[in-house]
Amino acid sequence: MSFQILINGISTGTVYALIAIGFALVFNILKFSNFSYGATMTASAFIAYFLVASKGWGLVPTLICSALAGALISLIGEFVGFRRILKNHSPSTYFFVSSITLGSLYEGLVTLKAGTNFYVYPNFFETPTIQLFQTVISKENIIMLVISVAALLALAFVIQKTSIGRAIRAVSFDRDTAQLMGINATLIIQAVFIISGIFGGLAGCFLGIKYTLTATMGSLVVKGFIASVIGGLGSLTGAVIGAMLLGIMEAIFLSTMGSGWATIASFAVMLVFLLIRPQGIAGSNVQEKA
Amino acid sequence: MNLFLYVLTQVCITLVSVCGIYILTGLTGMFSLGSAAFMAIGAYVSGLLVLNTGMNMYLAFLLAIAFAVCVGYVIGFPVVRLRRDYISLVTLGFGESIAQLILLLSQYTGGAFGLIGIPRRVNVWIALIIAILVIILTALFKCSKYGRQCIAIKSDELAAKAMGINTSRVKMIAFLLSCAMTALAGCLSAFNIGYVGPTDFGWKKSADWVIMVFFGGVNSLTGSIFGGAFLTFLPQYMQALNKYRAVVYAVLVLFILNFKPKGVFGEWELTPKNMRRALMRFNRKQRKVKER
Amino acid sequence: MKKILAILMVLCMMTTVFAGGAAESGSSDSILIGILQDTTGATATLGLSVQKGVEDAIADINAAGGINGAEVKYIEYDTAGDVNTAIAAYIRAVTVDQVDFLFGPPIANIVSGLKATTASYDIPMITFAVDPTCYTDNNGNLYDYLFCAQPSTVVQGQIMAEFAMKNGFKNFGVFYTQDNSYSVSLLDPFVETVRANGGTLEDKNIIGYNSTETDINTLIQPIINAGVDAIYCPNYTAPLVLIKKACDSLGFKGAIITGLDGAPAFNTQVGADCSNVYYINNIDVYEEATAKAIEERCQNVGAPNKYFLGYDSMMMAAKVMGEVGTDGATVAQALETAEYTGLTGTIQMDPETHMPVLGTPMFMYKYDGTTPVMLEQYPAAN
Numbered sequence: 022m023s024f025q026i027l028i029n030g031i032s033t034g035t036v037y038a039l040i041a042i043g044f045a046l047v048f049n050i051l052k053f054s055n056f057s058y059g060a061t062m063t064a065s066a067f068i069a070y071f072l073v074a075s076k077g078w079g080l081v082p083t084l085i086c087s088a089l090a091g092a093l094i095s096l097i098g099e100f101v102g103f104r105r106i107l108k109n110h111s112p113s114t115y116f117f118v119s120s121i122t123l124g125s126l127y128e129g130l131v132t133l134k135a136g137t138n139f140y141v142y143p144n145f146f147e148t149p150t151i152q153l154f155q156t157v158i159s160k161e162n163i164i165m166l167v168i169s170v171a172a173l174l175a176l177a178f179v180i181q182k183t184s185i186g187r188a189i190r191a192v193s194f195d196r197d198t199a200q201l202m203g204i205n206a207t208l209i210i211q212a213v214f215i216i217s218g219i220f221g222g223l224a225g226c227f228l229g230i231k232y233t234l235t236a237t238m239g240s241l242v243v244k245g246f247i248a249s250v251i252g253g254l255g256s257l258t259g260a261v262i263g264a265m266l267l268g269i270m271e272a273i274f275l276s277t278m279g280s281g282w283a284t285i286a287s288f289a290v291m292l293v294f295l296l297i298r299p300q301g302i303a304g305s306n307v308q309e310k311a
Numbered sequence: 312m313n314l315f316l317y318v319l320t321q322v323c324i325t326l327v328s329v330c331g332i333y334i335l336t337g338l339t340g341m342f343s344l345g346s347a348a349f350m351a352i353g354a355y356v357s358g359l360l361v362l363n364t365g366m367n368m369y370l371a372f373l374l375a376i377a378f379a380v381c382v383g384y385v386i387g388f389p390v391v392r393l394r395r396d397y398i399s400l401v402t403l404g405f406g407e408s409i410a411q412l413i414l415l416l417s418q419y420t421g422g423a424f425g426l427i428g429i430p431r432r433v434n435v436w437i438a439l440i441i442a443i444l445v446i447i448l449t450a451l452f453k454c455s456k457y458g459r460q461c462i463a464i465k466s467d468e469l470a471a472k473a474m475g476i477n478t479s480r481v482k483m484i485a486f487l488l489s490c491a492m493t494a495l496a497g498c499l500s501a502f503n504i505g506y507v508g509p510t511d512f513g514w515k516k517s518a519d520w521v522i523m524v525f526f527g528g529v530n531s532l533t534g535s536i537f538g539g540a541f542l543t544f545l546p547q548y549m550q551a552l553n554k555y556r557a558v559v560y561a562v563l564v565l566f567i568l569n570f571k572p573k574g575v576f577g578e579w580e581l582t583p584k585n586m587r588r589a590l591m592r593f594n595r596k597q598r599k600v601k602e603r
Numbered sequence: 604m605k606k607i608l609a610i611l612m613v614l615c616m617m618t619t620v621f622a623g624g625a626a627e628s629g630s631s632d633s634i635l636i637g638i639l640q641d642t643t644g645a646t647a648t649l650g651l652s653v654q655k656g657v658e659d660a661i662a663d664i665n666a667a668g669g670i671n672g673a674e675v676k677y678i679e680y681d682t683a684g685d686v687n688t689a690i691a692a693y694i695r696a697v698t699v700d701q702v703d704f705l706f707g708p709p710i711a712n713i714v715s716g717l718k719a720t721t722a723s724y725d726i727p728m729i730t731f732a733v734d735p736t737c738y739t740d741n742n743g744n745l746y747d748y749l750f751c752a753q754p755s756t757v758v759q760g761q762i763m764a765e766f767a768m769k770n771g772f773k774n775f776g777v778f779y780t781q782d783n784s785y786s787v788s789l790l791d792p793f794v795e796t797v798r799a800n801g802g803t804l805e806d807k808n809i810i811g812y813n814s815t816e817t818d819i820n821t822l823i824q825p826i827i828n829a830g831v832d833a834i835y836c837p838n839y840t841a842p843l844v845l846i847k848k849a850c851d852s853l854g855f856k857g858a859i860i861t862g863l864d865g866a867p868a869f870n871t872q873v874g875a876d877c878s879n880v881y882y883i884n885n886i887d888v889y890e891e892a893t894a895k896a897i898e899e900r901c902q903n904v905g906a907p908n909k910y911f912l913g914y915d916s917m918m919m920a921a922k923v924m925g926e927v928g929t930d931g932a933t934v935a936q937a938l939e940t941a942e943y944t945g946l947t948g949t950i951q952m953d954p955e956t957h958m959p960v961l962g963t964p965m966f967m968y969k970y971d972g973t974t975p976v977m978l979e980q981y982p983a984a985n
Contacts, residue, residue: 129557280812428741
């Protein structure tokens with residue numbers, strides 16, 4: 022296995038990590054897998070493309086616009102898709118169905134606006150790659166890695182050190198008790214959706230830069246889902262580690278056995294992993310109802 | 312009329328698989344994103360059997376279903392033992408793997424071109440009869456001991472276990488039944504259209520079935536069937552809306568989920584008793600109106 | 604009660620709406636065309652381009668007085684990239700709306716699913732799926748009402764291979780999409796032609812991948828490491844952009860040979876130097892009439908070559924219907940030997956295959972920077 026494949030794997034893993042974090046955040050607090058997250062990424066990337074990037078404003082404004090759009094969409098999604106379900110105390114399966122539907126709604130709206138054509142962000146870098154010894158590293162991957170790590174650190178700081186972070190942890194641990202303690206759970210859930218949306222926007226923008234912008238690119242959310250399960254559902258560090266492992270594992274399988282068998286092999290590894298260590302790498306803080 | 316019959320056939324085929332999803336999701340509370348893969352197995356196995364050996368179509372159906380159940384048993388082994396979130400993940404990965412396998416075995420399955428030239432022997436009446444049989448079977452299952460055990464597991468698995476229910480066995484039975492039904496739907500579809508494409512069985516299709524079940528009422532078989540029929544027919548009315556179809560569909564489902572979370576039918580079933588009761592209520596109302 | 608009403612309501616709905624819509628058809632002084640394309644879903648760009656082409660042709664025909672004085676109307680149908688939806692739309696077109704002629708999608712999987720149904724109705728349909736098996740049943744018999752207006756993938760693959768060999772490439776790699784029938788059908792003709800003409804194409808350098816795969820770099824690296832002169836990539840435009848980016852970032856210096864999908868707007872989407880990209884096209888963009896048409900009409904068209912195919916085949920259909928009337932069986936019979944000279948050159952149908960005869964013109968291009976340069980016409984112009 023060459024060093025290049027490792028680099029490729031990490032670069033894929035970085036994208037998966039961004040997806041997995043937003044995914045894990047919502048899971049953490051509402052205990053359901055938010056499948057609308059994929060379409061949120063798509064929609065915010067498209068908004069950033071049409072509002073900013075197509076005018077040639079460069080990388081940073083595009084990222085900011087995409088993150089803001091993601092936050093807004095996520096907030097609207099919480100209101101439209103999940104607020105009432107939460108109030109009705111419906112079982113978590115409802116969130117699941119609602120999130121899938123919400124996802125196809127976003128996807129439908131994006132298709133209405135953008136058509137099924139695909140779009141490509143303008144090249145943000147003069148020379149897109151750096152040559153290091155025998156390996157090629159693309160600049161967008163490095164920037165992606167840096168921004169992901171920065172965003173992660175910021176997130177960790179918010180969750181561990183600030184009062185809102187404490188509230189988030191309290192609500193995710195036990196919503197009802199937290200509410201009794203005077204925490205406005207609705208507000209906290211909104212805040213979590215906003216943060217998750219910011220990550221979604223960043224992830225969407227990076228996906229658009231690394232690949233192409235299509236209305237269906239949100240289906241990559243599945244990778245985030247797998248990564249966050251491997252990492253341990255709900256755990257943020259676990260999600261990142263899981264995403265990296267998934268990216269590297271896929272790269273190795275791809276280079277050794279080709280496209281189709283790689284998917285099957287990844288599935289087999291995942292299955293074995295789930296049977297051996299169902300709580301994920303980080304060990305989950307999600308308790309089974311007793 | 313031809314169009315109506317064709318869409319009716321599609322509805323019947325969808326209902327067969329929706330019944331399977333109802334047993335899995337509605338009764339037992341398990342979520343599968345890989346049910347469509349069993350449809351693919353049914354379609355490909357039955358199609359290949361008939362194309363290569365020229366055997367009787369119904370025998371091929373039975374063999375295909377048997378094969379799907381065997382595969383279901385292998386994959387069901389982890390499924391019934393894992394947390395609910397993981398079930399959707401495992402079935403999702405399984406579905407993707409089956410799709411890849413179909414592409415990789417292209418010398419048998421036709422690969423990306425799909426399986427072409429299956430005899431078109433399933434007409435609307437065959438589909439209708441099979442759909443009705445499957446619905447009756449599902450209703451019987453719901454009323455049986457196993458059906459009640461499934462409902463118990465759905466509401467509280469731990470308590471069900473404490474009551475002495477062998478949860479993994481009951482879950483396995485529900486899972487296999489659901490596999491068999493989706494495989495049957497695949498067989499019907501293959502022999503109705505005469506073509507099986509490798510890309511028609513993604514997780515979105517499984518999710519669509521789940522949405523149908525929820526739309527009509529996750530606790531009600533009548534509701535699930537209503538949801539399946541309604542949402543399959545709906546796009547036919549929206550030909551003019553064309554582009555907006557996906558959006559309208561999503562908004563409609565969101566509305567139901569938000570404002571009628573139990574689905575259109577809640578827990579209501581279309582049984583003779585319930586119909587009589589509804590009729591009596593209707594008569595009483597009529598009488599009141601007259602008295603006024 | 605409400606619930607029983609809901610069931611009754613749905614039952615009513617099921618039966619009623621299908622009866623509607625028949626009112627507008629059947630009149631003798633107008634001809635109704637059904638345009639059955641993928642206008643939503645993954646392949647909508649192609650479908651929308653064909654649709655636009657057919658519509659513009661109909662507008663031009665009407666402006667010129669219609670077909671034998673009869674006005675041409677059209678109805679659009681969406682297949683949504685799904686076989687079931689396509690069949691339902693097809694049946695709706697021929698039974699409810701009673702169209703006289705149909706245009707099908709350029710997607711092999713949809714046409715394969717549709718073909719058996721077309722045998723039950725006598726309405727001719729021109730599609731653009733380039734795989735020959737779309738038009739025959741298992742015994743190799745042609746479907747009477749199904750036609751293709753685009754040279755088959757076999758021809759295209761051969762042309763690309765011959766062209767590449769002629770331009771001095773010796774050692775090839777192939778990177779194709781294994782879950783896309785169009786891509787797969789372009790594979791064998793190319794490989795066979797290269798090997799028959801003495802080119803090198805090792806089995807290990809033929810790599811198929813799935814369109815869902817994200818890590819192109821890892822997948823294509825073995826081919827690049829093998830030191831090939833050219834990589835043949837018969838893929839759709841979106842994956843092509845990714846392949847081009849991957850080749851650039853891995854420092855591949857050889858050529859990339861693509862199918863129809865390497866045509867513009869591929870160059871603008873890559874947004875960088877495309878000088879090593881060769882592609883095939885149905886149209887000569889520097890020919891005067893074509894260039895003018897592109898300039899005037901293709902501002903919002905995703906795939907101009909599909910636009911021209913749609914336009915030309917509608918013109919061809921109009922010519923045939925002008926000669927023999929609109930009876931489905933007669934039109935189908937006349938189409939078998941139809942000939943029409945339009946923007947994509949002369950389309951001459953072959954009654955043996957229901958596809959254009961060998962020798963329908965194709966053009967090879969490369970990019971100079973990001974500007975397309977026409978290199979050669981196939982077959983060589985006399």
